[in-house]
Amino acid sequence: MRKAFASLTLLAAATAAQAGTVSVTVLDKDGNPVADAVVVVVPAAAGATRHPLPAAATVSQLKMQFVPAVSLVPLGARMTFVNNDSWEHHVRGSAAGAAQFTSGGVGGFELRLDGKPEGKAAKSGEVVMDKAGPVLLGCHIHGSMRGHVYVSDSPWAQKTSPEGQAVFDDVPDGAAQVRVWQADQLIDLPARAVTAGASPARLTVQLQVVPRRRRV
Ligand SMILES: [Cu+2]
Known part of the structure; x- marks a missing residue:
């Protein structure tokens, strides 16, 4: 019993020595915090996170909006789109951001979802997200309906909180790249370098835009 406890303590110490905290704050052009930006950390060293992104996610169409407005999923995720309105919608997925000007519409998807009949199940469709990056x-x-799915090829990925923060507590020690994506920031921001280690790495990234507010 005592031996097992000692081993656990050793294991905990070893884990702590190999991973550090990276804390990223995203601000808009005016210096205000930005929620729902995506922060992706790509460590140079191999490793695994204790907080993997869910491999399946659902986006609803409700009252003429995509809900949630921004979904964050891992590469290969299975997305379900559900039309909860009583009228027909389409789901058109295409490369977002700078890629929309270079992809020529390749790699997108289209679904047509009938309206939800009164008292019956809503119509849904599935898409496997097999290409990394933002999807519009x-x-x-x-034409007013707009949403995004960010497909991350790194398991260290988070959406920012209302305070504009993303905190990663288990980034493998050493060099790492930090990428920030936000729907209205059409020109990709340059990746930033951080070093994960014994002391927390803090980084503030400022957008070149003030994101437009979603109507509620
Ligand atoms: Cu529609």
Whole structure:
């Protein structure tokens, strides 16, 4: 019993020595915190995170909006799109950000979802996200509908909190790159370098835009 306890303590110490905290704050052009930006950390060293992204996610179409507005999923995730409105919607997925000008529409997807009949199950469709990067969601019928899915090829990825923060507590020690994506920041920000280690690494990234607010 005592031996097992000692081994556990050793294990905990070893884990702590190999991983550090990276804390990223995202601000807009005016210096205000930005929620729902995506922060991706790519460590140079191999490792695993204790907080993997869920391999399946659902986006609803509700009252003419994509809910949630921004989904963060791992590469290969299975996305389910559900139309909860009583009228027809489309789901058009295309490369977002700078990639929309270079991809020529290749690699996107399209679904057509009938409206939800009164008292019956909503219609849904599935898509496997097999390409990393941001995807813009739209609807052919309703031009105002806009949403995003960010497909991360690194398991260290988070959406920022209302305070604009993403805190990673288990980044392998050593050099790492930090990428920040936000829906209205069309020109990719340069990746930033941090060093994960015994003392927490803190980084502030400022967007070149003030994100537009979503109507509620
Ligand atoms: Cu629609």
